[in-house]
Amino acid sequence: xxxxxxxxxxIRVRLPRVLDWLREMVPDALxxxxxxxxxxxxxxxxxxxxxxxxxxxxxxxxxxxxxxSRLPMEVTELYLPGAEDDKQARYxxxxxxxxxxxxxxxxxxxxxxxxxxxxxxxxxxxxxxxHARALLQTGHAVILGxxxxxxxxxxxxxxxxxxxxxALCRFEARKAFQDILLLGYCDAFRVFHRTPGEYTFWSYQxxxxxxxxxxxxxxxxxxxxxxxxxxxxxxxxxxxGRARASDHAPVWCRLREIL
DNA sequence: ATGCCTTGCGGAGCAAGA
Numbered sequence: 264x265x266x267x268x269x270x271x272x273x274i275r276v277r278l279p280r281v282l283d284w285l286r287e288m289v290p291d292a293l294x295x296x297x298x299x300x301x302x303x304x305x306x307x308x309x310x311x312x313x314x315x316x317x318x319x320x321x322x323x324x325x326x327x328x329x330x331x332s333r334l335p336m337e338v339t340e341l342y343l344p345g346a347e348d349d350k351q352a353r354y355x356x357x358x359x360x361x362x363x364x365x366x367x368x369x370x371x372x373x374x375x376x377x378x379x380x381x382x383x384x385x386x387x388x389x390x391x392x393x394h395a396r397a398l399l400q401t402g403h404a405v406i407l408g409x410x411x412x413x414x415x416x417x418x419x420x421x422x423x424x425x426x427x428x429x430a431l432c433r434f435e436a437r438k439a440f441q442d443i444l445l446l447g448y449c450d451a452f453r454v455f456h457r458t459p460g461e462y463t464f465w466s467y468q469x470x471x472x473x474x475x476x477x478x479x480x481x482x483x484x485x486x487x488x489x490x491x492x493x494x495x496x497x498x499x500x501x502x503x504g505r506a507r508a509s510d511h512a513p514v515w516c517r518l519r520e521i522l
Numbered sequence: 523a524t525g526c527c528t529t530g531c532g533g534a535g536c537a538a539g540a
Contacts, residue, residue, distance in 0.1 A: 272528075272529070272539085273528085273529060273530080276528090276529070276530095297529095297539085299529075299530070323530085323531090324529090324530050324531070324537095324538090325530085325537095325538075325539095372538085372539065372540060373540095374524095374539085374540065412539095412540070425523095426540090429524095429540075430540080431540060464540070466526095466527075466539090466540070467526095467527035467528055467539095468524095468525070468526050468527050468528090469525095469526050469527085470526085471527095478540070480540080507528095509528095510527085510528080510539085510540085
């Protein structure tokens with residue numbers, strides 16, 4: 264079972280790139296972030312023609328998440344639990360093929376550090392921690408994938424000293440990320456790749472891509488039941504080098520089928 | 523030292539991203 268996550272930075276602009284990638288990799292499920300499109304304009308039909316059912320939780324202009332799947336899925340959560348008043352489209356969770364809980368999440372950026380936005384980010388991470396803990400009790404394998412807007416360590420940043428005070432690298436954000444790992448979740452990419460300098464995002468500005476000045480902020484976190492089935496993982500950098508690319512690259516993991 | 527791109531909105535520049 265191949266599962267991937269990709270911040271596409273507008274699904275309407277990126278649709279040809281997404282269709283290309285579905286053709287190449289044929290993932291069983293693809294988690295999308297920053298679709299930046301209301302549900303009624305989500306390109307459901309084009310994806311259906313490729314054999315993918317899609318569920319979108321979008322909003323106008325900003326945010327927006329979606330899940331594409333070749334396997335049957337049913338919605339389990341449309342919002343991250345823990346705040347009735349938070350209506351930003353940043354979370355969507357499904358039960359995939361009757362046995363895997365999968366969430367597509369777009370964690371708040373939080374810049375500038377110390378601002379109201381930063382407080383919202385940390386609060387969101389606290390809610391994610393609580394929900395991640397609750398999901399462990401469901402008995403399902405759980406995959407929490409998406410744009411976490413967190414560089415877990417300095418190995419995940421091209422210039423750690425420059426980024427030390429950025430909301431993506433601040434202690435409070437890293438601590439909240441580590442707390443989720445301490446529940447028993449694993450960072451699927453780091454199981455197979457230990458070297459620094461592996462990134463999932465490169466700014467459009469200043470030749471960041473050509474100089475590999477990037478950040479590793481897109482992650483697939485696996486519960487123990489999912490992690491015991493983990494066979495391989497990776498970052499597919501090819502789409503970042505193509506015309507009209509997203510500034511993020513897809514991250515994927517492969518799980519053994521249940522025996 | 524964020525604003526050297528990109529996108530959305532809306533019909534010119536500004537907000538937001540990370």
